[in-house]
Amino acid sequence: MPSFSQLFGGGGLKGVQRGIAVASLDANFQMIINVSAVNPAKAVLSLLGVNGADSSSSLPAAHMPVLELISATQIRANFRGPTSSTRFGWQLEEFA
Secondary structure, eight states, X not given: OOOXXXXXXXXXXXXXXXXXXXXXXXXXXXXXXXXXXXXXXXXXXXXXXXXXXXXXXXXXXXXXXXXXXXXXXXXXXXXXXXXXXXEEEEEEEEEO
């Protein structure tokens, strides 16, 4: 039976970075998170969870970030509108 690396190339998981951020937005409702360098072509970015400003069961769409790996060392979180207390967890996995 072929191994994972024979089927998909590489040698599996190389590293994981994760964190929790509190929205601190610029005029375009974005924020930048700096990370250790990864190869963007071999990386997967995930949103782990979001905690909004209130305790209601539905979180306003403005409080839901969309995450992008914009360079080898930066994640951009985009929001639809102003928010200052939204916390969110993220994880960045790099494969060999």
